[in-house]
Amino acid sequence: MDKIEKKDRANLLDKHLTGIGLPTYGRSTIIRKDMKASPATVQGWLAGTLPSDLMTTLNFCDKYGICPWYWATGVIQYELKDRHSYKSISKYIRNFEQENNACLNDDQYDEIFDLMYRNFDDGKLFITRLKSFLKK
Numbered sequence: 001m002d003k004i005e006k007k008d009r010a011n012l013l014d015k016h017l018t019g020i021g022l023p024t025y026g027r028s029t030i031i032r033k034d035m036k037a038s039p040a041t042v043q044g045w046l047a048g049t050l051p052s053d054l055m056t057t058l059n060f061c062d063k064y065g066i067c068p069w070y071w072a073t074g075v076i077q078y079e080l081k082d083r084h085s086y087k088s089i090s091k092y093i094r095n096f097e098q099e100n101n102a103c104l105n106d107d108q109y110d111e112i113f114d115l116m117y118r119n120f121d122d123g124k125l126f127i128t129r130l131k132s133f134l135k136k
Contacts, residue, residue, distance in 0.1 A: 004074045006048030
C-alpha cells in the first residue's frame, strides 16, 4: 500500500475537516490548541505532511474522526464513529435551526441526525434543500 502525494493528502484532510464542521478560518488554531502542537507542526499537517509520531497520528485521528489509513493512503480501512462526529452533527443541526429560525420536533431531528450519521454530505444536502420549505 502506497502513501498518496502530499497535496492529495492535504486536500483529503481539508475535505474531511470541512465535512465534520471544522471552520476553515481559524482551523489551524483550533487544531493547535486541541493537539497541543506548534503552529508550524499544524501547518505541516494541513499541507499534507503526516505526523512523525504514531501516537500523535492516532490521537489526531481519534480527535477528528478520520481513519489513519485513509489519511496516509486515501483508502479507508475502518470507519471511526466517535463522540466528535456525534457532536459535530448535533452542532450542525442546532446551528441550522438557529440560522433559519426553525424548531425541529424530536422525530424531525432524529431523521436528519440519522441521515447525517450515515452520510454527512447527503445530510448537508438534505438540510440545505429543507431551507426552501421553511421560508415564508
